[in-house]
Amino acid sequence: MAAVIQAKERPDTRNSVTKSIRREGFVPAVVYGKGKEPVTISVENMDLVKKVRDEGRNAVFSLQIEGGKSLDAMLYDYQTDSIRQDLTHIDFYLVDMSTEVDVEVTINIDGESKGEKEGGVLQQTLHTLNIRTTPNKIPDEITIASADLDIGDSVTVGDLKTTKDYEILDDDESTIVTVLPPQQADVPEVGEEGAAGDEQAEPEVINDKSDGEGENEE
Numbered sequence: 001m002a003a004v005i006q007a008k009e010r011p012d013t014r015n016s017v018t019k020s021i022r023r024e025g026f027v028p029a030v031v032y033g034k035g036k037e038p039v040t041i042s043v044e045n046m047d048l049v050k051k052v053r054d055e056g057r058n059a060v061f062s063l064q065i066e067g068g069k070s071l072d073a074m075l076y077d078y079q080t081d082s083i084r085q086d087l088t089h090i091d092f093y094l095v096d097m098s099t100e101v102d103v104e105v106t107i108n109i110d111g112e113s114k115g116e117k118e119g120g121v122l123q124q125t126l127h128t129l130n131i132r133t134t135p136n137k138i139p140d141e142i143t144i145a146s147a148d149l150d151i152g153d154s155v156t157v158g159d160l161k162t163t164k165d166y167e168i169l170d171d172d173e174s175t176i177v178t179v180l181p182p183q184q185a186d187v188p189e190v191g192e193e194g195a196a197g198d199e200q201a202e203p204e205v206i207n208d209k210s211d212g213e214g215e216n217e218e
Helices: 015-023 045-055 190-217
Strands: 003-009 026-033 036-044 060-065 069-080 087-094 101-110 121-124 128-133 141-145 154-156 175-180
Touching: 003 045, 015 026, 026 045, 026 069, 036 045, 036 060, 045 087, 101 121
Parallel strands: 003 060, 026 087, 101 141
Antiparallel strands: 003 036, 026 036, 060 069, 069 087, 101 128, 121 175, 154 175
16 A cells, blocks of 8 residues: 655745745645646655655555645656755656556665675675556565675676566676675785895985085085
8 A cells, every 4th residue: 555645735836935945944846647637746855755764765655635636756856955955856657556667676685694704795786676567566675685795706687586576677698796805904024024124224325425514624
């Protein structure tokens, strides 16, 4: 069942009215979809933030608009104030539960790998996957178990198990996670230290000569 977000119609889109809406704690928004007329609304800022935090970025929301109209939509895009980071505008996209959509889903690496236990370093290079699926089958996240990964092992997009629920759009060769060998600190050799010491001694000799030359001039 889609999470409900209360909304108000926003027929007046003038700048002065928009600013007033924001001062009252609401965010101006627009709902649009293929072949549909855009609908301008406003939603309560705190309610929206809480619902997105609880349900996830890719959740389907039921926008309950005053007057009885209900729209099923996904959060498509948003804008924030560059200084305060407050939400300033929201784009919702109307969805049909039987029509596929393209979305980004977070990758979660679960567990400590064998390689990490041996001193290796787990490096995650891909943090989201692009998938295509119907709105009711969008996963909250895609989890990869890392327990069996040894030093030098990696997981690519092509290694993930296929599922009927969604199609992964990323390139199969893209690396998601790798366990790197332990990083060793550079330890200077004795010869290198001696060379460094000789370099430090050289300026002292030059200074001595300069002092001597100064005495002869006097």
